[in-house]
Structure formats: C-alpha cells, structure tokens
Amino acid sequence: MIQSKYLLILTICSVFIYVGVKFRNNTVATKIEPVIYYQLKDFNTVKKFDVHIHINTKETHFIQQAIADNFYFQDIVDDRPFGVIMDQQQSFAKIHLNNFPDQMNFATTFKVSNWDQKDWVKSTIAHLKQSFAQGATAVKIWKNIGMDLRDENGDFVMVDHPRIDSVLTFLSETGIPLLGHNGEPRDCWLPLEKMIFNQGYYGSHPEYHMYLHPEYPSYEDQINARDTMLEKHPNLNFMGAHLGSLEWSLEELAKRLDAYPLMRVDLTRMPNLKLHTFNNRQKTREFFITYQDRLIYGTDTAINPTDDPDELKDRIHQRWLDEWKFYATDNPLKLKGYGKLKGLKLPREVIDKIYFENASKLLGFKTMG
Structure with a gap:
C-alpha cells in the first residue's frame, strides 16, 4: 500500500514537471511581437489601392496624382441613366488601362435597356466575355436594378x-x-428629420427621396434581395459598395460578413465611419480588426472633364491624406455637426490589408514592385 502511494505521488509530480516544461517551452516558442503602427509621414511610402473610382474623361490628371501619392486604383463603369453613358465610360477605361496598365484595373458592367429581349442573358454574357478580353477584371451591378428597372x-x-x-x-x-x-443609404427611406447625413441632398431632390414614394421597394426589400442573391450564389466573390448599404450599423454589417464568407465591402461612406468612431471608438476599432480581411479602401471619387486639373489634384490628395490620418493615426479629427474624435490608429498589418492586400486578392491585381 505504501509503495502504491509513493508511485502515485511520483506519477503526479512527473505530470506537473512535464506540464511545466511544456508550458515554458510554449512560452519561449510563442514570443509576442510588438504591435507596429504607421505614422502620417508614411503616407507616400506605402502602396495603396482605391477600389472605387469613376473616370469620365480622357484626361490623366487624376492618374498623375495617384502615381505621386503611391495609389493604385480600380476604374468602375456604371449603367447610369445620366451623365456619361456606359459605353463611353468603358472606352475611357480601356484607354487608361492601355496607357497605365501597372497602375489600375477596371470593372465593367452590363446594360438593362434590352431587358425585355429574349436573348438578354446570352447577349449580356457575350458582352461580359468581350469586356474581360479587353482587360476588365470585375463586374459592377448598379442601383438601377432594384430602384428603376421593371x-x-x-x-x-x-x-x-x-x-x-x-x-x-x-x-x-x-x-x-x-x-x-x-x-x-438607409436615410433615403427615412423622413428628413430622422436622417443622419443626407438631409440637404434629399431635401433638394424629393424625386429621389424614397420616403415620399412608398410604391417603390423599401430599404429592407433592397437588402433582403441582396442577401437572397448571396445565399443563392455562395461561390460568388462579392464586394458590397458603400459598406454594403449597411453604413448605419456595424452590427448589421457584421452579421452579413459572418453569414457570407465571400462578401467584402468597400469603405466609401466615411462620414458614417467617423460617426461610429465618435460614438464608440473602441467598438469601431475592434470591428476593423475583427474583419480586417473583408474591408477594402475606396472613395467613390468621380473625375469629370470639367474638373480644373490643379484643383482636382489638390482635392484628391487632401482626401486621401485625411482618410489615411483617420485609419493610421490617433490624431484629432472633426466630424461636422458632431464634434471632435480621434483616428482609429489601426495596426500596420491591418492598414496593409484594407489599403492594398484585400483588393489585390479580390481582383488579382499585382504591382511590378
């Protein structure tokens, strides 16, 4: 009996020694690396990608500024019923891609004016194949589907x-x-007094203010149709423009990112992101860190032939620099109508993902360097 007790004690001690050694070994092997951050001065040295640009001109002033600021970009073609028509947009995109193939790519689209024709699917796919042969690497689907086409x-x-x-x-x-x-944005379906940022626009354009047009599909109809689309096509690589039209709620956006593994979103509604940060900086920062592989930087900048070249360059540069300050530093910032906030100061590896790596993976874009 005594020998058995000694044997049990020896066995227990051996386990503790083994666990202690293993724990110490793991501690040594899993050295904690310090978190590294960028600074404002790093803006020009880091390669960056703006995933949401609309170039409506042959002029190259925007591209010159992009090169100066170490920015690559995606030019997006829309099937808009106003402004520069789809075919002309694509013509500009092909010209710029031919002249600046290492600086950009472009997303094509498809028209719906021929929706009633029996061969719409066949002709649409044929058009897309032709666009891919001309260099397009993505396809844009616009709000006219859901808000205009019948x-x-x-x-x-x-x-x-x-x-x-x-x-x-x-x-x-x-x-x-x-x-x-x-x-x-959800504001479009709210009364003016309940809107967050868009009172001026929808107050001046009541024809686009969906709150005044209940015969149109609701905001929920739009989001539900998009979600159903993703459920039916689980292998579709999808990027939701404008925070996936869920700009008002990081919680609702997180639900979709959790539900649809191949969904990403661009970050083109900066006022909403600043408001989330103003209300709860820690929560917003945690959202970015949690979903760092699914967020892609973009501005939704339109470049038009009437733009003054110097003013355009200065405006683009200042916006890019200000938004870098928001993401990469904790410098003080202002949100009009609300007050002061601090930038998110995201870790360098997160910045690298949202500013370049995520777009590169989605679009297959690579640089020479």
Whole structure:
C-alpha cells in the first residue's frame, strides 16, 4: 500500500514537471511581437489601392496624382441613366488601362435597356466575355436594378431575379468578382428629420427621396434581395459598395460578413465611419480588426472633364491624406455637426490589408514592385 502511494505521488509530480516544461517551452516558442503602427509621414511610402473610382474623361490628371501619392486604383463603369453613358465610360477605361496598365484595373458592367429581349442573358454574357478580353477584371451591378428597372408587368426587378441568376452563375464559375451597389443609404427611406447625413441632398431632390414614394421597394426589400442573391450564389466573390448599404450599423454589417464568407465591402461612406468612431471608438476599432480581411479602401471619387486639373489634384490628395490620418493615426479629427474624435490608429498589418492586400486578392491585381 505504501509503495502504491509513493508511485502515485511520483506519477503526479512527473505530470506537473512535464506540464511545466511544456508550458515554458510554449512560452519561449510563442514570443509576442510588438504591435507596429504607421505614422502620417508614411503616407507616400506605402502602396495603396482605391477600389472605387469613376473616370469620365480622357484626361490623366487624376492618374498623375495617384502615381505621386503611391495609389493604385480600380476604374468602375456604371449603367447610369445620366451623365456619361456606359459605353463611353468603358472606352475611357480601356484607354487608361492601355496607357497605365501597372497602375489600375477596371470593372465593367452590363446594360438593362434590352431587358425585355429574349436573348438578354446570352447577349449580356457575350458582352461580359468581350469586356474581360479587353482587360476588365470585375463586374459592377448598379442601383438601377432594384430602384428603376421593371419587367413587362410593371414590377420592379430585384438583384435576386432568376434571369440575373444566370449571369451570376457565370461569374461564380469564372471567378470574376461582382461589385454591388444595391439600393441607397438607409436615410433615403427615412423622413428628413430622422436622417443622419443626407438631409440637404434629399431635401433638394424629393424625386429621389424614397420616403415620399412608398410604391417603390423599401430599404429592407433592397437588402433582403441582396442577401437572397448571396445565399443563392455562395461561390460568388462579392464586394458590397458603400459598406454594403449597411453604413448605419456595424452590427448589421457584421452579421452579413459572418453569414457570407465571400462578401467584402468597400469603405466609401466615411462620414458614417467617423460617426461610429465618435460614438464608440473602441467598438469601431475592434470591428476593423475583427474583419480586417473583408474591408477594402475606396472613395467613390468621380473625375469629370470639367474638373480644373490643379484643383482636382489638390482635392484628391487632401482626401486621401485625411482618410489615411483617420485609419493610421490617433490624431484629432472633426466630424461636422458632431464634434471632435480621434483616428482609429489601426495596426500596420491591418492598414496593409484594407489599403492594398484585400483588393489585390479580390481582383488579382499585382504591382511590378
């Protein structure tokens, strides 16, 4: 009996010694690396990518500034019913891609003016194949689907429509990403007094203020149709423009990022991001760190032929620099109508992802350096 007790004690001691050695070994092997941050002065030395640009001119002033600021970018073609038409936008994109192939790529789109034609799916896929042969690496789907296009019965066509499914299946099979601008900011469906940032615009353009047009699909209709689209196409590489039209709630956006593993969003609604930071900086910062692989920097900047070259360059540079300050530093900033806040000061590895690596992975974009 005594020998058995000694044997038990010896065994227990051996386990403790083993665990202690193993713990010490793990402690040595898992050395904690210090968190490294960028500073404001690093802006020019870090390569960056703006995933949401619209170039509506042959002029190259914007591209010259992008080169000076170490920015690469994606030029996006839209099927807009106003301004520069789709074909002209694509023509500009091809010209710039031919002249600056190492600085940019472009996203094509497809028209819906021929929606009622029986061969719409076939002709749309043929157009996309031709665009890919000309250098396009992504496809944009715009808010006219869901807010303008109607079928032969007068019903609104949403992004989860069966005919659109055929096009999205084609994109899933080829691995081409879809960029989705679905609906408008939630403000569009709210009364003016409940809006956060858009009172001026919708007050001046009541024709676009959906709160005044209940016969149109609701905000929830737009989001639900987009979510249904993603559920039907789980292999589709998708980037939701403008924070996935969920700019008002990081919680709602997080739910979608959790539910759809191939969903990313661009960061093109900066006032909302600043407001989230103003209200709860720690929570906003944790969101960025948690979803650092799913967030892509963008500005939704439009470059038009009427832009003054010097003013354009200065405006673009200042915006890029100010937003770098917000993401990379904890410098004081102001949000009009609210007050002061501090930048997020995200770790360098997070900045590298949202400013370049995530876009590169989604679009297959590579630089020479």
